[in-house]
Amino acid sequence: MSQGVETPIRNAIRWWRRWPDWVGYAAAGWSLMYAMLGLFWTAGGDGFPFAPIHEDRRSGSILEGTAAEVGAPIIAVLGLLATIVALAMARGTASRGRSAAMIAFGWVTAAVLTLIIPDYTLIALVAFAPLLLVFTFTGVPGPQGGIGDILYWHRTNLIILFVGGLLWAAATLAHQRRRRAACRHCGRRHGTDGDGRSRQTLLRWGRWAVVVACLAPLPYEITRVAWYLGHPLGISREFLTMMQQTPGMLEIGLGCALASVLGGVLTHGLVSRWGEIYPRWIWFKAGRPVPPALATIPASVVAVVLIPAGLMMLWDPVVSDGWGLRLPSVPWVLWGAALGVATVTYHLRRRGACRHCGPADEAGSVRAGRAGRSAGRASRPGRGSRSSAW
DSSP states (O other), X not given: OOHHHHHHHHHHHHHHHTHHHHHHHHHHHHHHHHHHHHHXXXXXXXXXXXXXXXXXXXXXXXXXXXXXXXXHHHHHHHHXXXXXXXXXXXXXXXXXXXXXXXXXXXXXHHHIIIIISOOTHHHHHHHHHHHHHHHHHHOOSSSOOSGGGTXXXXXXXXXXXXXXHHHHHHHHHHHHHHHTTBOTTTOOBTTSOTTOSOXXXXXXXXXXXXXXXXXXXXXXXXXXXXXXXTOOTTSOHHHHHHHHHSTTHHHHHHHHHHHHHHHHHHHGGGTSGXXXXXXXXXXXTTTSBOOHHHHHHHHHHHHHHHHHHHHHHHHSOOXXXXXXXXXXXXXXXXXXXXXXXXXXXXXXXXXXXXXXXBXXXXXXXXXXOHHHHHTTOOOOBOSOOOSOOO
């Protein structure tokens, strides 16, 4: 790679690693943007993303069908308030009491934007991302006119809200760690046992979480396989006939069920040795440590997008064609939560030294790093941590 290309990439990586410094301002910018949209819709502008619309363009959001006269002013007010709070968190100058209130506001905002308001669009994007990429160049098969008939504005808005929720979660986490005098990158305090629970305790919690994460999708998997085999489990015979006469409909359901089963197999890697050391059947990597991010990033994404999909089914679990269409997806809430717990315990077991707050010795004890050296004091090893050195 030439030096001219390598330098911008390195600068981008360096900038990304400094996320605690800029994520609060990013959350403020996102909130201000959405507040301006709220003011635009309040003034009568077109495109209010929750307004009543034709059934073909509706989303499954809990806010779907809200009148612009009601929703737009609320969005504008909350957006402006969120902008002020995000800027205050980014600057970190608030008192202890105000800081606690801002942290509570931040986590509630992040949860609403990422888990409550969205629908199944996010999990569909994760599951069908390769197909959507192909459709971008080949066109969407069937009666749809293109990608715009799949990712229309009511759905695209939910993706924008989800991104804003992630920014708010990161900004709140960075501010909370700052108030705790902890490293804003890893969350550990200088000179203390920042890894918390022992490796064995984390592994035990992770195993229970994996069990729940594998059992929760079973109702969905069983019903979709049954439909493919011709059994109307939880639906009417007429509805099954309609699906059989619709090209690809049952095959998509079967594919989703099989993908869920495969996901359950991969979930076991969060508590198994092959999730930490490449097994022998991966011959070109056998015996080498598995990069923690290879497991934590996809598992975190799936865990977060499963919850709003399950909650969407919970808002309206019963339909006229039978319980099999929605009720088997309600446990996705439990699935996402359990997968999240398993992922967090895996991360805590596998994380090693933090490049920002100092190295860890072989036992995993955290030492005061750069901050201590800049103050002219020698690093002091903390209490021994039993976390993994990987």
